[in-house]
Amino acid sequence: MPDYDLIVMGAGHNALVTAAYAARAGLKVGVFERRHLVGGAVSTEELVPGYRFDYGGSAHILIRMTPIVRELELTRHGLHYLEVDPMFHCSDGETPWFIHRDPARTIRELEEKFPGQGDAYGRFLDDWTPFARAVADLFNSAPGPLDLGKMVMRSGQGKDWNEQLPRILRPYGDVAREYFTDERVRAPLVWMAAQSGPPPSDPLSAPFLLWHPLYHEGGVARPKGGSGGLTKALRRAIEAEGGEVFTDAPVKEILVRDGQAQGIRLENGETYTARAVVSGTHVLTTAAALPDEYVPAAAKNVRVGNGFGMILRLALSEKVKYRHHTEPDSRVGLGLLVKNERQIMQGYGEYLAGQPTTDPPLVAMSFSAVDDSLAPPQGDVLWLWAQYYPFELASGSWETRTAEARENILRAFEHYAPGTRDTIVGELVQTPQWLHDHLGLHRGNVMHLEMSFDQMFSFRPWMKASQYRWPGIRGLYLTGASTHPGGGIMGASGRNAARVIVKDLTRRGWR
Ligand SMILES: Cc1cc2nc3c(=O)[nH]c(=O)nc-3n(C[C@H](O)[C@H](O)[C@H](O)COP(=O)(O)OP(=O)(O)OC[C@H]3O[C@@H](n4cnc5c(N)ncnc54)[C@H](O)[C@@H]3O)c2cc1C
Numbered sequence: 001m002p003d004y005d006l007i008v009m010g011a012g013h014n015a016l017v018t019a020a021y022a023a024r025a026g027l028k029v030g031v032f033e034r035r036h037l038v039g040g041a042v043s044t045e046e047l048v049p050g051y052r053f054d055y056g057g058s059a060h061i062l063i064r065m066t067p068i069v070r071e072l073e074l075t076r077h078g079l080h081y082l083e084v085d086p087m088f089h090c091s092d093g094e095t096p097w098f099i100h101r102d103p104a105r106t107i108r109e110l111e112e113k114f115p116g117q118g119d120a121y122g123r124f125l126d127d128w129t130p131f132a133r134a135v136a137d138l139f140n141s142a143p144g145p146l147d148l149g150k151m152v153m154r155s156g157q158g159k160d161w162n163e164q165l166p167r168i169l170r171p172y173g174d175v176a177r178e179y180f181t182d183e184r185v186r187a188p189l190v191w192m193a194a195q196s197g198p199p200p201s202d203p204l205s206a207p208f209l210l211w212h213p214l215y216h217e218g219g220v221a222r223p224k225g226g227s228g229g230l231t232k233a234l235r236r237a238i239e240a241e242g243g244e245v246f247t248d249a250p251v252k253e254i255l256v257r258d259g260q261a262q263g264i265r266l267e268n269g270e271t272y273t274a275r276a277v278v279s280g281t282h283v284l285t286t287a288a289a290l291p292d293e294y295v296p297a298a299a300k301n302v303r304v305g306n307g308f309g310m311i312l313r314l315a316l317s318e319k320v321k322y323r324h325h326t327e328p329d330s331r332v333g334l335g336l337l338v339k340n341e342r343q344i345m346q347g348y349g350e351y352l353a354g355q356p357t358t359d360p361p362l363v364a365m366s367f368s369a370v371d372d373s374l375a376p377p378q379g380d381v382l383w384l385w386a387q388y389y390p391f392e393l394a395s396g397s398w399e400t401r402t403a404e405a406r407e408n409i410l411r412a413f414e415h416y417a418p419g420t421r422d423t424i425v426g427e428l429v430q431t432p433q434w435l436h437d438h439l440g441l442h443r444g445n446v447m448h449l450e451m452s453f454d455q456m457f458s459f460r461p462w463m464k465a466s467q468y469r470w471p472g473i474r475g476l477y478l479t480g481a482s483t484h485p486g487g488g489i490m491g492a493s494g495r496n497a498a499r500v501i502v503k504d505l506t507r508r509g510w511r
Helices: 013-024 103-113 117-139 147-156 161-168 172-179 183-196 213-218 228-240 283-288 341-352 398-414 432-439 492-505
Strands: 004-009 029-032 044-048 051-054 081-084 088-091 097-099 220-223 244-246 251-257 260-266 271-279 309-316 334-337 362-365 380-387 424-430 476-478
Touching: 004 013, 004 260, 004 492, 013 029, 013 228, 013 271, 013 492, 029 271, 044 228, 044 424, 051 309, 051 380, 051 424, 088 183, 097 103, 103 117, 117 147, 117 172, 117 183, 117 213, 147 161, 172 183, 183 334, 183 341, 220 228, 228 244, 251 271, 271 492, 309 398, 309 432, 341 380, 362 398, 380 398, 398 432, 424 432, 476 492
Parallel strands: 004 029, 004 271, 029 244, 088 334, 271 476
Antiparallel strands: 044 051, 081 220, 088 097, 251 260, 260 271, 309 380, 309 424, 334 362, 362 380
């Protein structure tokens, strides 16, 4: 008898979702995680006394467009989502505005501040909400060769697809220019779309902006206690069904005999057997754990890119004070702090030349405004995500250039909130090198692989592996950001993979 029905390599949120569904379907599940805690890029710890920092993703948006929380009864297992509303505060430093969950309020306030732009926002939502919903549906199922066609057809609402298709294949910067004439409105929307990686000028990137209407549908949320509240609840859900979760348990090898996955060997030499193995690590980590003859060239040739963001996490003794923003609203949502579109392109240009951005646009997060467990009563957490930062630098190394990059992020933020640096009592600087070394995110790519069209849907991680099965090895499955629908806190890959595995391993199949 094997030790488990299903061994799960890695305990990122996607792998935990797969494990939880498999355990609920009656499979005996064992999860093995390299780090000292579960969650991977969705985990939280008290890193400065009194201050809890997320290690990775913070804004829970896409997972709320899936049925995962309900189906796995995660509320019963301790997950408590706090609404973040206003969802975004947008600012060039002089004229802030807010995106509320309620589109009507957003449109009204925009129209008051920037005449004509509220109407444009309303038109944008009307035009693209059907498309955004079609994309969310495609995320929640295994990818197929006709996905692009489905997206276009469902989004069309009677429009001619000959006209609709080129609109979807444009760069998202062009989409923004079609709707918004005022750069103070346009630039923050473009900056939010840039969070997936590709710059605003990339052809085929329009969907990164066109799914913006989804924010109004699902909202932005935070698990109480930090992002890791999600993965802690997933762990409890697995254990409640008899599953076992091991931390500090790095997998060294996936054991394969005669084309069949047999189990795993840990770094410490212990071996565990199973009917099947699913890996939720970066696909290059999975490949490295396999005998070389089972690793096709396509697996080695996936495009990871050269990093793209870094984050400065600060513990502050006082609350953040913005120069021009209305308190406390400005501290609640994601701060899309960008002077203009040129600032994004300049950062991207420096990145292409192998240099850390000198004046980065920022996403500022001070979620202690919605969750008092993150910081002492007088203080704040302040996390500043910035782009773009190469993993491989043209000169120097991350050891020698971290201080300069940190200083540039802080200086960029003080354009919006001067004096912040005087209130810093602790910090964590996460460079692309840090993300690679500590979270296993190869070359610092938080999405595992580049989110460009040639690596999305059926092309992720590569065509023959896109159905969550490793080609050429029976009983070896894939999940995680390296697979469809890619990076971000969503869990859809975990659920899609579970559906395949449960169908294969149980008589009852997926219900
Ligand atoms: C700084 C940062 C900010 C982000 N912000 C956001 C955000 O606000 N909103 C959003 O939606 N997304 C955000 N993201 C992206 C999102 O968090 C990730 O894309 C997503 O969490 C990836 O999850 P995953 O389960 O697919 O993989 P991962 O989280 O990468 O999980 C892989 C797991 O495998 C483990 N592992 C690796 N090697 C081994 C081994 N040999 N043996 C056993 N285990 C192993 C790792 O330790 C890890 O736990 C952010 C990411 C980062 C890093």
